[in-house]
Amino acid sequence: MLRRLVFPRLVDLVLVVLGVSVVAFLMIRLIPGDAVAIMLGANSEVTPQALSELRERIGLDQPFLVQYLRWAFAALHGDFGTSLWTGRPVAEEILANIWPTLELTFLALAIGAGCAVPFGCLMASRRGRGTDIALRIGTVLGLTIPSFWLGIVLILAASRLLPGFASLGYVPFAENPLGNLARMAMPAFALALPILAGLSRLIRSAMLDALGQDYIRTARAKGAPERVILYKHALRNALIPFVTYLGISAGYLLGGAIVVEEVFAIPGLGRLILGAISERNYPLVQASILMVTVGFVVLNFAIDVIYVVIDPRLRR
Amino acid sequence: MPVDLRCAAFIALATLVSAHGMSEKAIAQEATGAPLQLAIDSSPAGLDPHIVTAFNSVAIVSGTIYEGLTAIDKDLQVVPGLAESWSISPDGLIYTFKLRPGVTFHDGTPLAADDVVSSLRRVQSKEVASPLASRLVALSEALAVDPLDVELKLKEPSAPLLAALAGIAIVPRSMEANKEALQKTPIGTGPFKFEAWQPNGFILLSRNLHYREAGKPKLAGLKFNIVPEAATRAVGLESGQYELLPQVDAATALELKEKPGIKLSQTLELSDTVIGLNVARPPFADARVREAVNYALDRQAIIDAALFGAGVPAGPLSPVLKSWARPVADFPCYRHDPQKARALLEEAGIAKGTKLVLRVLASRQDIKDIAQVVQAELGEVGIGVELANEETGQFVQDWRNGNFDLFASANAGGVDPDEFLYRTFHTGGSTNVFRYSDATVDHDLEEARRLSDRTERKAIYDRLQMQLACSGPIVAIAYGTLFSAARAELKGYEIMANRSLVSLRDASLSP
Numbered sequence: 053m054l055r056r057l058v059f060p061r062l063v064d065l066v067l068v069v070l071g072v073s074v075v076a077f078l079m080i081r082l083i084p085g086d087a088v089a090i091m092l093g094a095n096s097e098v099t100p101q102a103l104s105e106l107r108e109r110i111g112l113d114q115p116f117l118v119q120y121l122r123w124a125f126a127a128l129h130g131d132f133g134t135s136l137w138t139g140r141p142v143a144e145e146i147l148a149n150i151w152p153t154l155e156l157t158f159l160a161l162a163i164g165a166g167c168a169v170p171f172g173c174l175m176a177s178r179r180g181r182g183t184d185i186a187l188r189i190g191t192v193l194g195l196t197i198p199s200f201w202l203g204i205v206l207i208l209a210a211s212r213l214l215p216g217f218a219s220l221g222y223v224p225f226a227e228n229p230l231g232n233l234a235r236m237a238m239p240a241f242a243l244a245l246p247i248l249a250g251l252s253r254l255i256r257s258a259m260l261d262a263l264g265q266d267y268i269r270t271a272r273a274k275g276a277p278e279r280v281i282l283y284k285h286a287l288r289n290a291l292i293p294f295v296t297y298l299g300i301s302a303g304y305l306l307g308g309a310i311v312v313e314e315v316f317a318i319p320g321l322g323r324l325i326l327g328a329i330s331e332r333n334y335p336l337v338q339a340s341i342l343m344v345t346v347g348f349v350v351l352n353f354a355i356d357v358i359y360v361v362i363d364p365r366l367r368r
Numbered sequence: 369m370p371v372d373l374r375c376a377a378f379i380a381l382a383t384l385v386s387a388h389g390m391s392e393k394a395i396a397q398e399a400t401g402a403p404l405q406l407a408i409d410s411s412p413a414g415l416d417p418h419i420v421t422a423f424n425s426v427a428i429v430s431g432t433i434y435e436g437l438t439a440i441d442k443d444l445q446v447v448p449g450l451a452e453s454w455s456i457s458p459d460g461l462i463y464t465f466k467l468r469p470g471v472t473f474h475d476g477t478p479l480a481a482d483d484v485v486s487s488l489r490r491v492q493s494k495e496v497a498s499p500l501a502s503r504l505v506a507l508s509e510a511l512a513v514d515p516l517d518v519e520l521k522l523k524e525p526s527a528p529l530l531a532a533l534a535g536i537a538i539v540p541r542s543m544e545a546n547k548e549a550l551q552k553t554p555i556g557t558g559p560f561k562f563e564a565w566q567p568n569g570f571i572l573l574s575r576n577l578h579y580r581e582a583g584k585p586k587l588a589g590l591k592f593n594i595v596p597e598a599a600t601r602a603v604g605l606e607s608g609q610y611e612l613l614p615q616v617d618a619a620t621a622l623e624l625k626e627k628p629g630i631k632l633s634q635t636l637e638l639s640d641t642v643i644g645l646n647v648a649r650p651p652f653a654d655a656r657v658r659e660a661v662n663y664a665l666d667r668q669a670i671i672d673a674a675l676f677g678a679g680v681p682a683g684p685l686s687p688v689l690k691s692w693a694r695p696v697a698d699f700p701c702y703r704h705d706p707q708k709a710r711a712l713l714e715e716a717g718i719a720k721g722t723k724l725v726l727r728v729l730a731s732r733q734d735i736k737d738i739a740q741v742v743q744a745e746l747g748e749v750g751i752g753v754e755l756a757n758e759e760t761g762q763f764v765q766d767w768r769n770g771n772f773d774l775f776a777s778a779n780a781g782g783v784d785p786d787e788f789l790y791r792t793f794h795t796g797g798s799t800n801v802f803r804y805s806d807a808t809v810d811h812d813l814e815e816a817r818r819l820s821d822r823t824e825r826k827a828i829y830d831r832l833q834m835q836l837a838c839s840g841p842i843v844a845i846a847y848g849t850l851f852s853a854a855r856a857e858l859k860g861y862e863i864m865a866n867r868s869l870v871s872l873r874d875a876s877l878s879p
Contacts, residue, residue, distance in 0.1 A: 085761020089768060105497040109547075137414040139548040140567075148567050204599050211607035220604050221593055222569055317407075317595040317604075319568035327568065331413055332761060 057360070061353045068349055069342060073127075076341040077120050080334055086112060087136055087332040110136055123338065133335035142339045145324065152222050153320040155232075156312075157305040159240035164247030165298055171248070172255025172290075173282050176263060187252065194249025199242045203315035206238045222318045239316040243309055247301050254297055258290030265289075291362050299355035303348045403572065403589030404858070404877060407601040407610040411568050411594045414551035417537035418491050418498040423780075423867055427614060428571060428592055431870030433474075434537035434556035437465055437484065437518075438530050442862050442871065444638075444688060444783050446530045450479065450538055450557060451518075460525030460820050467516040471580045473540050474561040481512035486541040488520075496547045502791070502798055503532040525818045527825060531784035559585040559873040568594055586860075586876035605630060605853055611877070612854045612861065614869060617733070618678040621851035631858070634851045638689075638781040638865040640682040641738055643726075643843040646772055648803035651724075655839040656716040662701035662838055663709035664749040665742060671846050674737035678851075682844035684833045685785055688865040692785045692826065694833045701838035709749040720750040724773040727766055730757035732778065738845055739776040770801050779842070783866065785829050786817050793836060802841035809835065 088106045107113050114122075126133060132142040171187060178184045210219050218234060225232040262268065263286050271281050310322035321340065328336040360366045412425035417434045420426060431439070439449035448454075451465035471479040488510045491498045506526035511519045522529070540555055554562045557580070560573035574589040593610065595601045602620050604610040606627055616624065616632075624630050645652040645661065652658055667681035681702065685693040696702050728739045736757060743753045753774065758766065766772055782788045791797040794813050795805040809832065816828040837844070852863045860875035 083761060085759075085763075085765040089761065089764045105494055109495070109497055137419070137551060138567075139414075139551045145567050148569075200597075204597075204603075207600060207603050211603050215607060217607070218609055220595065220600060220609050222566075314596045315600055317593060317597070317600055319566055319594070323568045323596070327411060330760065 057356060058353075061349070061356070065346070065349045069345060072345045073124065073338065073342055074120070076338050077123070077334075078116070080329065080332060080337045081116065083332075085332065087334060088112065123335070127339075127342075132339040135336050136333045137331070142335050145336060146321070146340055146343060149319050149321050149324040151224065152313075152318050153306065153309075153322070155225065155236060156240055156243060156309065156318070156320065157302060159236055160243035160247060160305055160309075161298060161302055163240060163244035164251055164301070165294075167244075168248050168251030168255055169287070169294075171252040173259060173287065175252065175256040176259035176286075177278075177282060179260060184256075188256075191249035191253050194245045197245065198311075199246070199309070200311045200315050202245065203239065203242045203312055206242060207315070210238065220317045235316070235318075239309075239312050239318060242312050242315075243305065247298075250301075251294065251297055254293055255287075255290055258293050259286050262286040262289040288362065292359060295355055295358050295362065299351055303351050306347045306351070307344045401588035403574065403591040404587050404612060404872070404875070405591050405593060405610045406612045406614060407593045407595040407604055408614060409594075409596055409598070409601070412571070415554045415562070415565075415571075416547075416550035417539070417554070417556070418487075418496055418500055419547075419551065421499050427867055427869050429554055429556075430535070430537065431558065431868050432560045432573060432590065432872060433554045433558045433562055434539070435558050436534045436536050436538060438534040439870070440531070440534045440783050440866065440868065442864055443690075444865060446534060446783070449534060450484075454530075456820070460818075461522045463520040463522070463529065464513070465518045465520070467518065468580060469516060471557050472578050473557055474555050474576060475540065477540055479538065479557055480515045481518045482515075483541045484518045484538055485510045485512050486544040487536065487538045490539065490544045491536055493544075495545075500536060503528075503535065503787075525820060527817055527820055528782075528784035528786035531782070532787070534783070560590055563589070570594060581873075585873050587872065590872060602853075605855070608855065611858055612852065614852050614863075615867070616851040616853045618676040618849065618851065621678070621853065622676065624853045629856050631854050631856050632851060633854070633861075633863040634678075634849050635863050635865050636680060636686065636688050636847050637850050638686050638783070638847075638867075639778055640686065640781065640847045641735055641776070641778050641845045642682075643742060643845060644767075644772070644775045644777065644802060645841050645843065646770060646774070646802055647841045648770060649773060651716065651718050651722060652773070652841070654716045654718075656712045657718060658841070658843070659701050659838050660709040660712035660716070660749065661746065661751070661843050662699075663703070663705045663712065664751070665745050665843065665845070666704040667696075667702065667845060669704075669745075670738055670741045673741050675734055675846060675848055678849035679846040682847045684789065684836045684840070684842070684844060685829070686781050686847050686865070688847070689781075689783070689785065691822070692829055694830055696837075698834065699837040706745075706749050713750060718750075721752055722750070723752045723754065726753045726755050727763060727772045727775040728755055728757045729760065729763045729775070729777040731760050734848065735776050735778060742776065742845075767801055770803055779844075786813070789813060789829070789832065789836075790817065792842070793832075793840060800841075804841040806835075 087110065088103055111119065123133065134141050135145050175184045175187050207219060210217050218231065219238055220235065222235060223231045268281060268285060271285050307321065309320065310326055313320040313323045321344070325337065325340050328340065408424055410424055412420060412428055413422060414420050415425065415429050417429050420429070436449050437451040438446050441447045450467055450471060452468045454463055454465045456463050467479065467481060473479060488504065488507065490496055491500050492504055506522045506524055506529060507520055508523045509521040513519050537556060539550060543550055559576050559579045561576045563572040563574045565571045571592040572589060575585055575587065579585065595604065598617060598620055601610065601613050602624060605613055605624070621632055625632055645658055647653050671677060671679045671681065680687060681696050683694055683696045683699060687693050726739055726743065729735050739755055743755055746753050767775060767777070779788065790813050791799045793800060793804055793809055795810050812828050812832050816825050819825050850863060850865070850867065854861055857877050857879050858875060859878055860871065862871040864871065
């Protein structure tokens with residue numbers, strides 16, 4: 053069973069990674085302006101000769117195919133090269149920026165999913181009544197408020213209401229757990245809000261679907277308490293779309309939440325990739341895009357496994 | 369309901385955490401003397417002083433981590449740096465520098481003449497491919513005469529050399545062949561030494577306890593927080609998380625002006641916003657058309673509309689260079705006169721409704737705004753201009769290849785007039801992307817470079833400014849106002865026209 057699930061995924065992974073590596077490689081090189089020109093800017097006093105010397109120094113004078121093969125060969129051996137200008141290994145740069153992103157993803161999903169389940173159930177069980185309508189309006193707001201705006205409003209509000217509250221930047225959890233959580237609370241909330249809103253609506257409609265089924269009537273008839281009916285019988289059947297949505301959200305969050313990272317000055321993957329693209333830091337762009345791709349594929353696989361766990365019918 | 373429980377628990381946690389965050393910061397500050405918290409907009413591309421050229425990187429390393437033989441003071445005059453004095457031979461071909469005794473690098477090795485010689489060689493070397501090499505074109509050889517004396521032999525006299533040396537950091541001799549190490553871990557002689565760099569997060573420098581001037585610096589260190597969003601930087605300063613924003617745009621400056629506990633400082637800039645004209649193509653190959661553009665533009669109106677009034681009309685040299693710049697009132701074409709512009713265009717045979725493309729460096733809002741006003745004003749005299757906002761990479765490529773009719777961008781000025789004028793207007797100059805070539809201009813530029821007498825040089829630059837202002841390939845628009853905003857507790861920091869943070873050496877934090 054597991055082999056049937058894993059093998060095609062592995063083939064997918066290899067094909068996707070190969071495809072993405074070629075596309076990422078070509079795209080970053082085909083957009084106008086190369087690394088050297090950008091680095092030196094519009095106002096440097098550099099001579100054309102110095103320009104070509106710099107290009108040579110970082111290997112840009114080679115044909116694309118040679119550059120790609122060299123890079124791919126090294127990458128297969130676990131060497132993703134060094135960041136063009138800082139000379140730091142690319143893996144090290146990504147590692148330094150991945151923790152904030154992982155943490156934000158985790159917190160945002162936890163807040164989103166943690167609040168969405170009860171909200172969704174509440175809306176479904178109070179269908180058409182005041183609570184349901186109020187929460188549904190709330191979810192529309194949650195889905196439409198842009199996160200950069202929400203972020204700035206949160207920062208402003210915190211600076212007025214809690215003067216001295218350190219809400220900007222990032223400190224590692226291991227170094228200072230509470231300082232870390234304090235700084236992560238607002239960005240995580242800004243990211244969680246649309247997920248929370250979307251998920252709540254999804255759960256509401258899936259629950260309404262499930263609550264109309266015969267087995268619920270049976271459960272009611274046999275006198276099961278409403279709580280058990282909602283959370284045990286109905287919710288389990290509403291979980292498949294929930295997991296799908298969660299997985300897709302996780303994939304996007306792992307790619308880096310650029311806007312929120314910028315607003316809260318968090319050194320995450322989104323800013324790393326954005327910065328690498330705008331300075332045409334080829335090795336860094338290639339490696340980080342590849343890593344995000346692998347993350348996405350692995351997540352998809354994890355979701356497939358979860359489907360099987362929550363829906364026994366899929367095991368056959 | 370479990371709903372409320374879970375969310376309430378989260379809110380409780382957040383409140384708890386925030387209360388803790390507060391006390392913790394206060395404790396840290398008291399115990400060790402916390403570094404000055406700065407917020408800057410982007411991560412530097414590296415910290416090797418011979419490789420980086422971006423304003424941000426230069427501000428972080430120059431004058432803080434690194435020093436040159438000479439230095440530039442806040443009036444933009446050349447003053448002694450690592451060299452306490454120097455002498456110049458009568459023919460202007462030999463410079464002898466006397467180093468300060470007792471200076472050490474951050475790694476503990478003492479500074480000697482050999483370090484200076486190898487630093488200059490490093491800048492000139494092909495492997496390092498330093499963009500600063502062009503500043504040392506006149507240098508033929510550097511010699512360590514004895515441990516504290518350095519002799520520079522020149523191919524020809526070079527008036528701008530002393531100013532140029534201020535920008536050339538002296539690094540340990542062990543770095544001469546090493547082109548990578550300094551990008552990550554800079555080692556200099558400056559008042560602050562490098563501690564840590566969290567990519568996209570911050571760069572932390574600490575006080576150099578063995579700095580050559582006893583009792584300096586007073587600050588425990590500098591923490592450059594990288595904060596891309598302008599609104600976040602402003603709020604961070606208001607709430608006290610950041611203590612100095614070295615660069616603030618005009619709009620934010622207006623907003624911060626009224627806030628209690630915040631001190632705003634300002635100066636005119638050394639660099640200006642410009643419209644570049646391609647003289648290798650019609651219609652700007654004709655000097656009359658270039659002059660017409662000058663008459664067509666109302667610089668004060670542009671400054672009011674695009675820069676919130678924060679700036680002054682620009683001539684070829686910044687008014688901050690008090691001893692060099694000519695007042696713009698001297699330039700006849702700076703009078704806003706659309707009538708005259710139309711007449712000149714007619715004389716040059718330019719058909720009404722000519723369509724040209726203006727390439728705009730879109731990463732800067734002020735330049736985008738200026739371009740729009742320029743478009744409108746040129747339209748009034750019959751030059752139809754289409755704006756093309758370009759991403760930096762694209763822009764630099766078009767700029768470098770001379771692929772433009774007009775462009776809107778900014779020019780970095782230098783402390784010595786030669787620095788900017790020679791490379792921009794001399795035939796084949798490294799930033800002469802306009803393909804401008806004029807025999808008298810070339811001759812004057814070469815002459816001014818050779819002369820050591822200031823009055824004689826000034827006479828030549830006066831003539832040059834006159835000619836370049838009205839018929840040169842660059843239509844200078846405005847020297848903007850630079851703003852810095854700091855907490856009132858920061859004493860002794862002074863904003864500089866060249867954006868240097870060197871005054872932090874003398875600054876202190878006192879409530």
